[in-house]
Amino acid sequence: MPPDPVDAASRPARSTRAGRWLLVVAAAYLVALWWLDRDKHILHQLASLRLPLALATLPVLLSFALRYQRWRRLLHSQGDLIPWWPGALAYLSGFAFTASPGKAGELLRIRYYARMQVPASRTLAAFLFERALDLVVVTALGAGAASLVPAFGWLAGIVGAAVALLLVAATWDGSRRFLHGHLDRLPGAWLRRLLAFLLTGLGALRPLLRLRTLAEGGAWGLGAWLLTSLAFMGLCMAMGLALPWQAALGIYPLAMLVGALSFVPGGVGTTEAAIVLMLRRFEVDLDQAVAAAIAIRLVTLWFAVLVGMLAMASLERSRAFRPASW
Numbered sequence: 001m002p003p004d005p006v007d008a009a010s011r012p013a014r015s016t017r018a019g020r021w022l023l024v025v026a027a028a029y030l031v032a033l034w035w036l037d038r039d040k041h042i043l044h045q046l047a048s049l050r051l052p053l054a055l056a057t058l059p060v061l062l063s064f065a066l067r068y069q070r071w072r073r074l075l076h077s078q079g080d081l082i083p084w085w086p087g088a089l090a091y092l093s094g095f096a097f098t099a100s101p102g103k104a105g106e107l108l109r110i111r112y113y114a115r116m117q118v119p120a121s122r123t124l125a126a127f128l129f130e131r132a133l134d135l136v137v138v139t140a141l142g143a144g145a146a147s148l149v150p151a152f153g154w155l156a157g158i159v160g161a162a163v164a165l166l167l168v169a170a171t172w173d174g175s176r177r178f179l180h181g182h183l184d185r186l187p188g189a190w191l192r193r194l195l196a197f198l199l200t201g202l203g204a205l206r207p208l209l210r211l212r213t214l215a216e217g218g219a220w221g222l223g224a225w226l227l228t229s230l231a232f233m234g235l236c237m238a239m240g241l242a243l244p245w246q247a248a249l250g251i252y253p254l255a256m257l258v259g260a261l262s263f264v265p266g267g268v269g270t271t272e273a274a275i276v277l278m279l280r281r282f283e284v285d286l287d288q289a290v291a292a293a294i295a296i297r298l299v300t301l302w303f304a305v306l307v308g309m310l311a312m313a314s315l316e317r318s319r320a321f322r323p324a325s326w
Helices: 005-010 012-040 042-047 050-077 084-097 101-114 120-148 152-171 173-181 189-208 211-238 245-261 270-280 286-317
Strands: none
Touching: 042 286, 050 084, 050 120, 050 189, 050 211, 050 286, 084 101, 084 286, 101 120, 120 152, 120 189, 120 211, 120 245, 120 270, 152 173, 152 189, 152 245, 173 189, 189 211, 211 245, 211 286, 245 270, 270 286
């Protein structure tokens, strides 16, 4: 009997490769930071923001809690009841590899939720739902800074088209049957297994496409990303940057959207560049703009990676989450 596509795709045999990928991205970021610091003294500016940076982690942590609450509701909608704290650690563990293409590294959660009897297909369905809904929420929040990016209409159109295609694939069985029928034509067994895995997740997505689930998920997501936007606004205020409140709230979500659509892992570099370019539209000094961009990424992306690593380490030490083989 051929292996189940979900089991094959979710097998954690690639953890070492994912860890190496994270190290490469982090090392590249540190090298870029060192290079910028030679002339712009970014590290000195960040050191002067120690207290604001520490305070900014509080709304970011609260945003994690809201996102996890949404995740629990998504699993519950599929019939899976999970204990709160172990489930939170399993959710946070995905952030360890959030700086991966399409945030696919967050599917590490499959490993730990499987220990709570949650099928991999349902974890994947929750992941796809979360990613699509976040794109919509981030686009809506970014509208406050839309005038700063002439291509905002195109970005919003791409998001709308991507979400529409996802909905069609999830609700129309014929589209998935068509794709299944052409799997054998794809080169490489790994690519065929990957697509089969994604199709299984799309099939499991349908129970989540209810009005109440969409409304609740949108509300949790809006609250989470609004908190992150407030963290960016607070950092800008601490640096003495005078920005209209609509732009201050919209710049980071819009930069996140640019980073996501760039297909660069974690939006590393592209998100920061978008923040700098938008701040420069308000005649913010280049050095300050770069410092603000790096500051918010430290308390969002890299802080999330740290939290994810700690959660993963905690789960790996727990016998309840230690499988017989990796």
